[in-house]
Amino acid sequence: MNLAIEHVTKKYGNHHAIDDISCEFSNGVYGILGANGSGKTTLMRMLATVTTPTAGIIRVNGKNILSLGDDYRDMIGYLPQHIGLYKNFTADKFLHYIAALKGLSKKEAALKIEELLDLVNLMDVRKKKVGTFSGGMKQRIGIAQALLNDPKILIVDEPTAGLDPKERIRFRNLLSSISGERIVLLSTHIVSDIEFIAKEVLILKNGRLLHKRNPQELLHEIAGKVWLVTTAESEIPRYQDMFKVGNIVRSESRVELRIISDDRPSLAAILTTPNLEDLYLYFFEEDFDAGPVKV
Amino acid sequence: MLGLLKFELYKIYKQKSIYILFALLIAIISTGGWIDRSSEKVIYQGYQKWEGKLTAEKINKLDRIREDGNKKSDTGQEFTFKEHLLYSISMVIFQQTNFTEERNKEITQLKEKIQQTPLSYKKRQDELKKDMLSSIDTSDFYYPKGPAIMLDMIYTFGFVITAFMTIIGIGPIFSKEYSSGMDQFLLSSKYGRSKAVTAKILASLLFILSVIAMWSLYSVARSAYSFGLHGWKSSIQSVIQFLESPYPFSLSSAFTLMMMIHVIAALAFGVLVVFISAVSKKVIVSVLTSGVIFGLPLVLDTVLDYGGTKKVWVDRFISFSIYQFMKVKELFVGFRTYNFFGYPVLQPILAVILSFLTIILFWFITQWIMKKKQITV
Ligand SMILES: Nc1ncnc2c1ncn2[C@@H]1O[C@H](COP(=O)(O)OP(=O)(O)O)[C@@H](O)[C@H]1O
Ligand SMILES: [Mg+2]
Numbered sequence: 001m002n003l004a005i006e007h008v009t010k011k012y013g014n015h016h017a018i019d020d021i022s023c024e025f026s027n028g029v030y031g032i033l034g035a036n037g038s039g040k041t042t043l044m045r046m047l048a049t050v051t052t053p054t055a056g057i058i059r060v061n062g063k064n065i066l067s068l069g070d071d072y073r074d075m076i077g078y079l080p081q082h083i084g085l086y087k088n089f090t091a092d093k094f095l096h097y098i099a100a101l102k103g104l105s106k107k108e109a110a111l112k113i114e115e116l117l118d119l120v121n122l123m124d125v126r127k128k129k130v131g132t133f134s135g136g137m138k139q140r141i142g143i144a145q146a147l148l149n150d151p152k153i154l155i156v157d158e159p160t161a162g163l164d165p166k167e168r169i170r171f172r173n174l175l176s177s178i179s180g181e182r183i184v185l186l187s188t189h190i191v192s193d194i195e196f197i198a199k200e201v202l203i204l205k206n207g208r209l210l211h212k213r214n215p216q217e218l219l220h221e222i223a224g225k226v227w228l229v230t231t232a233e234s235e236i237p238r239y240q241d242m243f244k245v246g247n248i249v250r251s252e253s254r255v256e257l258r259i260i261s262d263d264r265p266s267l268a269a270i271l272t273t274p275n276l277e278d279l280y281l282y283f284f285e286e287d288f289d290a291g292p293v294k295v
Numbered sequence: 296m297l298g299l300l301k302f303e304l305y306k307i308y309k310q311k312s313i314y315i316l317f318a319l320l321i322a323i324i325s326t327g328g329w330i331d332r333s334s335e336k337v338i339y340q341g342y343q344k345w346e347g348k349l350t351a352e353k354i355n356k357l358d359r360i361r362e363d364g365n366k367k368s369d370t371g372q373e374f375t376f377k378e379h380l381l382y383s384i385s386m387v388i389f390q391q392t393n394f395t396e397e398r399n400k401e402i403t404q405l406k407e408k409i410q411q412t413p414l415s416y417k418k419r420q421d422e423l424k425k426d427m428l429s430s431i432d433t434s435d436f437y438y439p440k441g442p443a444i445m446l447d448m449i450y451t452f453g454f455v456i457t458a459f460m461t462i463i464g465i466g467p468i469f470s471k472e473y474s475s476g477m478d479q480f481l482l483s484s485k486y487g488r489s490k491a492v493t494a495k496i497l498a499s500l501l502f503i504l505s506v507i508a509m510w511s512l513y514s515v516a517r518s519a520y521s522f523g524l525h526g527w528k529s530s531i532q533s534v535i536q537f538l539e540s541p542y543p544f545s546l547s548s549a550f551t552l553m554m555m556i557h558v559i560a561a562l563a564f565g566v567l568v569v570f571i572s573a574v575s576k577k578v579i580v581s582v583l584t585s586g587v588i589f590g591l592p593l594v595l596d597t598v599l600d601y602g603g604t605k606k607v608w609v610d611r612f613i614s615f616s617i618y619q620f621m622k623v624k625e626l627f628v629g630f631r632t633y634n635f636f637g638y639p640v641l642q643p644i645l646a647v648i649l650s651f652l653t654i655i656l657f658w659f660i661t662q663w664i665m666k667k668k669q670i671t672v
Contacts (some may be wrong), residue, residue: 048483051669069666074485084476088309100298101484101491145480 001027001061001152003047003183007219008056010042010207017042019207020056029192032187034204035284040187041081042202045155047185060153074103077151081158083142087131091122091141094130095148102149107197109148116144119174135162137231143171156291160193172197189284191276201276203283210283219274226278227259227269239265243294246281299491303468303498313464317506320459321513323448325451325607335440341380342438345388349436354392361385367560387533388436394538395433402428420639437529441522442546446534448514449553450624453507457561458589458621460506461568465499466582469572471670482668492665496569496658503565507558510581516660531627541630553623556647560620563650563657566588567617570657573664578672617653 003025010018018039034040045051046058049065049072058065065072085094092113099109117123120140125133130141139162146154156175160168175184176197188194194201194215201218203210211218229239233255239245243265246258258272259265260282307313322597345353364382367374374382412418472478481487518524527547531537534546544552568585575581592613599609619625626646632639640648 045670048479050479050482070485070489073483073487076483078479078483080476080479082476084472084479086475086477088305095492097302098480098484100302101480101487103485105297105488 001183003153004059004062005043006057006059008043008046008053008058010039010046010051011054016207018046018053020196021207021209022056023209023212025183025185025203027179027181027183027187028199029175029184029194032185032196032204033189033191033194033201033280033283034187035189037206038204040189040204042207044078044081044155044185044187047153047155048076050078050080072142074125074149075152077146077148077149077154079139079142079156079159081161082164083138085130085133085138085141088128088129090127090129091133091195092116092126094141095145098145099148104148112148112150113144114141116147119147120144121170136164138170139163140167143174148187152182154178154182156184156186158187158189160188160190168193189280191280195276201233203279205283215276218279219276222260222274222279222282225260225262225272225282226272226274227261228272229257229259229266229269230254231266231268232256244281257290296490296494299486299494300497302516303491303494304501307464307468307498307502310464310467313460314501316459316463317456317509320452320456321510323544324448324456332521337376338380339438339440339523341377342384345384346437347435349388349392349434354388357385357388361389364495380393390538391436391533393642394532398428398431413613416634416637416639419637420632423639423641424440424541427541427543427630431530431532431541432543433530433532435528435530436533437526439526439529439533439546441518441524442526442550443528443534444516444518444522446546446550446553446624447536448510448518450622453514454557454561454623456510457503457507458564458618461499461503461561461565462582462585462589464502464506465565465568466572466585467493467578468569468580469665470575470578473576474578478668478670482670488665488668489662492662496566496661499565499569500562503561504558507554507561511554536624537628539629540627542627549627552643553627556623556626556643556650557621558648559647560617560623563653564617564621566654566657566661570661570664573661573668587623589618592618614642615649620650 005021005023007022008018009016021043032040032043033232042051046053047065049069052066060068060075063072086097089097095113095116096106096109099113104112116128120143122137122140122144125137131139139159143156143159146156160171163171172193175186178184179197185199186194198215200212200214202212203218208215211221213221231239231254233250233253236245236248236255236257239257239259244260246260248258249256258278259269261279297591329485345357360381362380364374364385367378367382383667402425405428409418409421409425412421469478472481481491484491527545527550529546531540531542531546531549533543537549542549567588569580570585571588572581577582593616595609596613596618613619614631626643631642633642633645634640
């Protein structure tokens with residue numbers, strides 16, 4: 001399976017939500033990392049054919065996805081960022097409906113739904129109306145519907161938003177367990193979602209693709225730029241003014257700051273091994289969101 | 296396909312609003328129409344004596360009754376119930392025989408005209424009218440109250456019920472998907488842009504048929520209860536609203552035909568509403584737009600009927616509106632034809648053709664739009 005994005009641009013009015021992006025995907029998990037408004041959703045919508053590029057072509061195995069039409073849609077599973085559900089449908093009914101939309105026979109659907117409800121741990125609420133579901137449950141049923149047709153290309157847009165840390169881990173494991181024979185595209189602005197499962201990370205900023213590399217190579221990019229500084233609590237504002245400050249760890253009277261900087265921020269600073277969070281901070285200084293604590 | 300159809304039907308019938316609206320509409324029309332059966336029975340017995348062939352003998356007798364009645368009413372004398380009933384029967388028959396005479400006169404005139412005019416649209420039109428008028432058979436008379444009430448239901452309340460239920464029940468069919476975010480699933484799934492659209496249209500049409508079935512069953516039940524199921528052999532001209540109708544129908548064929556036309560026009564309106572919903576981001580926009588398309592000609596028609604003369608183009612606009620097609624009545628009250636390459640096409644036939652064209656056209660456009668559709672928010 002080969003998915004290729006060729007010079008794709010999406011404009012809303014004069015604004016480039018996606019600006020001339022080209023890249024290729026083969027089987028495996030890809031993390032699309034970017035701050036809010038960087039164009040993740042727009043890119044995924046084009047991949048899901050719910051919106052069309054202003055310019056450029058997306059091909060699967062060499063064929064334009066828009067000419068493939070329903071045949072392409074048969075290959076994909078899509079979990080939108082903001083999912084709408086029929087409030088009055090039970091989980092079961094909702095999944096049966098999506099299965100019908102995806103062209104599964106009633107028998108196939110029943111089997112698959114059984115399997116997926118188990119996978120996303122919603123078996124005991126299958127007869128409950130989705131209107132009563134919590135954010136996390138909605139997200140999980142969203143994942144289940146995306147997987148109904150055993151998609152060769154799975155497109156999930158910020159799937160971990162609204163999940164608690166435990167659900168998050170469960171979801172991460174779920175994704176990596178099903179990623180074998182398919183392309184999984186996962187967008188997030190939370191680094192820990194993709195840190196260990198992504199084959200490659202795409203860094204999106206203002207609609208442009210800054211990087212597409214495997215996490216190790218990306219980390220290489222900021223090797224020698226991540227520092228630990230131990231200092232007094234009162235010094236924090238001064239460092240925050242001058243540098244990109246990540247984690248702050250407090251211990252008794254002292255604090256340890258994690259600083260991303262090309263130059264040594266202070267004489268006492270010591271170099272440390274970069275992680276993806278540092279990378280994110282490096283690229284997206286503004287709205288930094290390290291996500292929940294890693295467990 | 297069947298699976299998708301079931302889901303679409305389920306979604307339509309799951310809407311509480313349609314039940315509330317239907318109950319409300321039925322409640323409104325139930326305020327009248329269920330009448331005192333015993334007095335109706337006496338009236339029917341009064342008419343029964345005169346049913347069947349209107350012989351010269353019957354007509355003579357009724358003429359005398361009418362003249363006596365006229366004298367009585369001129370001098371201000373009281374009628375007994377029986378006298379009054381007989382008097383009204385004589386009036387009804389008088390009106391009809393009068394009109395039969397006038398019709399015969401018109402047929403003679405038309406024949407003369409046809410001989411004088413060269414082959415043309417006008418001549419064909421006259422020939423058509425002459426043939427239709429000659430086929431009218433009012434020599435039999437049957438008490439037509441029951442069928443008349445059922446016909447009446449179509450063009451007083453029935454068509455409004457169908458339209459309102461369609462607007463409320465079908466108006467959200469696509470726009471609700473857009474506003475709820477479900478469109479993302481529809482538009483990214485294998486059949487969401489094709490079979491699901493067909494399923495939505497079919498479900499809408501089935502819903503409309505069920506609505507029509509419901510109110511017409513109600514109407515038949517009410518009419519059968521109050522007036523019995525007789526009088527169907529009488530001519531359409533025996534119902535006062537159609538006294539001047541040039542269509543040679545018995546009440547049974549008129550009712551069947553008018554119901555069929557109502558159904559076809561209603562389906563056309565249904566497909567139109569589905570289309571409007573497909574291009575409306577919000578339910579309220581979809582519902583209001585459909586409401587205006589149906590309601591504007593209705594309001595114009597009602598207002599202008601009281602306000603006097605209509606401009607020609609307004610009249611055209613109203614007579615070609617979906618409102619008029621669904622109401623059916625006006626298609627049959629007079630003789631109206633349209634010139635198609637020199638041949639006259641009767642208005643009801645044109646209405647049916649236009650309704651079918653509407654169905655085909657907007658069905659096709661809706662499928663096409665959904666193929667190309669991008670999500671809206
Ligand atoms: N339907 C739309 N109309 C206008 N602008 C849009 C629309 N969708 C997205 N945008 C703009 O495109 C940019 C990218 O948005 P989006 O793809 O949602 O980013 P992300 O998912 O990374 O938060 C933003 O600036 C957003 O305001
Ligand atoms: Mg987004």
